[in-house]
Structure formats: structure tokens, C-alpha cells
Amino acid sequence: MNRAQKMAWLFVIAISSGVLVSSVAVGVLALKVGMPKAFAGLGFMGIAGLGGLGPLIFKKDRGKVTRDERDGLINQRAALASFALSYLFVGLACMIPFSILGPTATISAIWLPMIFGGAGIVAFFVHSVAILLQYGWRNKENE
């Protein structure tokens, strides 16, 4: 498993954990204190930020060549997939309320940074999954 795969795994685990824990927290808080305050449970999404520590945790691969053209192509494709799906998320997050509520409705401004944050999380998650898919989830030949 090479460095890119290790960092991708860290991102996948950190983001999945963050989403899971914050969903549970929001659900529990919604039952206990009601909906607007239950959004405080989204604070657990900070767990996803641990994925950013990958470059510090995983040292650069040994050897003169740490990255070849194939690695670059895999990264490019993953970046493209992450961009496409994160913008799909933005599109859906913007157009679903517009379609359901109608053009004259209003929504809380708190949704705007949530859309931006959600798009960022989708981008990092899809980028990591795309890297792992292209290398093969358990492929040991990429070291």
C-alpha cells in the first residue's frame, strides 16, 4: 500500500466516523432538545478533520521515485470525480429546496455554510474512494 492509499484510507475512515457520530448526535439531540439546537451535534464532523493529518502521519515513500505517471493519472481522475460529485451535491442542495418550497419561500442562512462544508466533505471523501478504487482496495503491489 503506497502513501496515497494510506492517506485515502485515513480520509475515508475519518469522514465516515465523523458523519456516523454526528448523525447519531443530531438524532439523539433532536429527540432530547428539538431541532434547531440539535444541529450542535454536527460539531462531531470535526472528526473528519483528522483525515488532514495524513501527510504528517505517513512519511514519504522510500526510494528515488516516489510518484510515477500512473500515480499522477490516478490522482487526476480522482480529482475530476471529486469535483463532479461535490458539485452535484451543491446542485442538489441548492435546487431541491427551490423545487420543493417554491421561489417565494425563505430558509435559514445557516444552510449556506452547511452546503459549502458538505461539498468539501463530499469532495475529499470521493477523492479518497476514487484513489482506493483505482489502486484496488487491498492491492499490495503499489508500494
Added chain:
Amino acid sequence: MNRTQKEAWFNVAAAVLCIPIIAWALARLFILKRIPEGFERFWPLPVFIIFIVTSIVVMRRKQSPTEVESDERDNLIKYRAVVACFVSVWILLAAATGIPQLAVGVKGSIPVWLLAFINVGVLLIALLVYSAAVLIQYGRGQKGEKS
């Protein structure tokens, strides 16, 4: 002019054509205070589909059977343009979601149509950035690109 340049010019033309449509929609909503109803609300969708179909038909057609899809230089130009597009989208999205929230405050509310404008506006500007980056790299109107 090669296929990538034609695509870029088509994108620029489509985006420029969309600007008066969006301006008209804004004027209608905020100056005339009239909410579109019925077919008026959905007509941009068929226009959008026409743009997509036209681009597929016109852009995919080769000038000659020997015309190659793209070479390494084209791919590098596209890659750089995509990077510029990515960066511009994230900056625009951060501004488009951050500024309204700062303006109305955390407890404020925003009209739902603003979300639709953010979505379409950011996409349109990203398309323009991509196309401009492609055209600038090739050199605008250079006649030597016949691959």
C-alpha cells in the same frame, strides 16, 4: 482551430447568451416584482437541453476522418484549465455561501431563489474560467491549431 478551442468558444458564447436571460429573470423578480408561473418557470430547461444537444452534435463532428481526438499538449492545456476551473469554483462557492450569511447574520433567513442563482451562477462563471483558460493557453484565434 481545433476541437478544444471550438468547445471553448461554444462555452463562452453559451455563457454570454445566458447573461441577458439571468439579467431578465433578476429584473422580473426584483424590479417588476413578478414571479414566473407555469411554463415561464420551466422554459430555461428546454433551452438548456438544446444547448447540450447542440454542443454534442456540433462539437463531436470531425472536420476530417484523420482528425485526432487530442494530443499531449491538448491534454496538458485542458488539465491546467480544469485546475483553474476547480480553484475558481471553490473560491466562488466560498464567497457565494459566506457573504450572504455574513450579511443577514446567523439567525437571518435568505430567499430560496438565491440558492438557485448560486448554483447556476457559480457553474456559469466556472465554465467561463475554463473556456478562457483554454483560449488563453492556445493563444486567441491562432490559426495554426488544426490537429
